[in-house]
Amino acid sequence: MHLSRKNFLRISSVFAAGTLAGTPGRVLSSILAPGAGNLMGNRFLTFNCVIRVNQIEVARDKNVGMDEREMHTPERLKAFREAVEAGFPGAKMTWAFSWLALNDMTDNYVKIREQVRECHHRYGDDVTFIPGAYFANAYNSIEQVNKDLHDGIALASGIVGNGYRPKSIVAGFLAAKNMQYLAETENIHVCQGNIWSQFSIDNQDGDGSVCYPYYPSKEHFCKPAQGKSDFIDCVNLDGWTVDFMAARRAGFAEHFNSRMGVGPIETIGAFGASTGLKEMMHSTAIHFDTGYQLNGFAWVTNCWELSLPIDVSGLRDWLSAIKTRWPATRVITQGEFGLIWRKHFTSNNFNYRFTERGSGIGGSDADKEIRWFMNKDFRLALLRNWQESAPEKVVDFTRYDVPAKEPDTLTRKWSLLGEINQKGTRPQDTPIPLDQLSANDRALIRRRVPDLR
Structure with a gap:
């Protein structure tokens, strides 16, 4: 049985009495000075x-x-x-x-x-x-x-x-x-x-x-x-x-x-x-x-x-x-x-990168590797089966250099879904190879992540 935060609290409440007791690209962080007021390092x-x-x-x-x-x-x-x-x-x-x-x-x-x-x-x-x-x-x-x-x-x-x-x-x-x-x-x-x-x-x-x-x-x-x-x-x-x-x-x-x-x-x-x-x-x-x-x-x-x-x-x-x-x-x-x-950061000149191989616990697939790239212009996620040396596919590509609009009515739906979204809830969210993105999309990605091929 898998519970949301809300339902977990509702079901578990009966037990409550018994339980009360930056810098763009890769950075060699080893050369940075981790001072108390510094971000880097x-x-x-x-x-x-x-x-x-x-x-x-x-x-x-x-x-x-x-x-x-x-x-x-x-x-x-x-x-x-x-x-x-x-x-x-x-x-x-x-x-x-x-x-x-x-x-x-x-x-x-x-x-x-x-x-x-x-x-x-x-x-x-x-x-x-x-x-x-x-x-x-x-x-x-x-x-x-x-x-x-x-x-x-x-x-x-x-x-x-x-x-x-x-x-x-x-x-x-x-x-x-x-x-x-x-x-x-x-x-x-x-x-x-x-x-x-x-x-x-x-x-x-x-x-x-x-x-x-x-x-x-x-x-x-x-x-x-x-x-x-x-x-x-x-x-x-x-x-x-x-x-x-x-x-x-x-x-x-x-x-x-x-x-x-x-x-x-x-x-x-x-x-x-x-x-x-x-x-x-x-x-x-x-x-x-x-x-x-x-x-x-x-x-x-x-x-x-x-x-x-x-x-x-x-x-x-x-x-x-x-x-x-x-x-x-x-x-x-x-x-x-x-x-x-x-x-x-006095402006959005960050260029974040993350890499993970799953833990094998819950939905963290042990045979998968995901890479994320996040900056002012877009976020991009590439997923592959590393145990089978499978090629990466795009599972999320959300451009931020295009207009966006928040809801103007009371609703739960406040997501900003891009060309391909990681949740896979729309037909267009089917993962694709990186080279199947449009030429304009690939050019934008190269400007921000020039080492990504």
């Missing part, structure tokens, strides 16, 4: 935790999930934060409160807000707001989301006090006009505003973006800005690092979870502590090993809901394994990471 891990009252608070006065009050206790938060510190001493993280969690005056939530304020002062954690429980624009107008952002940021700031302002927003998905509002009105320049590759799962789709940071276009939050006229000065971050091999599927196609990666539901929850940790480390290594060599820096991000009925020892063990294998990893808030990226 560093491995980064950002970790977020969502605190809410209802499972899916789609609006201030509307919920479509279950009540989670009993799953949010001061004891649970204490154990959670101690697991982070035990796994990676000195780690900083980001706490994101929902609208109801910011306003609930019951004893547990009052104490939880006090605890998070203490975490800010003790560990340097960031405290912020999440609008609409990951799916704000599927249920609310642009104007309402802006109002929610303004009021929610003020309430989150009030938890810490003394003029504090969050360094970022956690949003799941967030429309381009709302990111523009964050940058221009709220002076917040980092937003977790896309969930890379999400399609046919949970309450909103948003496939089509770059999986590493980028400045979004005013046309569509999945599209990198092409120039000054469509540039939004808000660094758009992914929400969960996923296994590229699993992510090429739509939803639960072939009985696999397309969201498998570093997230606990799809790993620890699905396969148990040992195999789950193995897949989490595999997904981490895609970036911290080969990705680091290809891009000159590496980034992994994760998000847990505080209400997850998964023992926090799984979080501790993952962080501890990272500390052991990559001890110099910088575990900082997503706002700090986004601002470091923003300092290095």
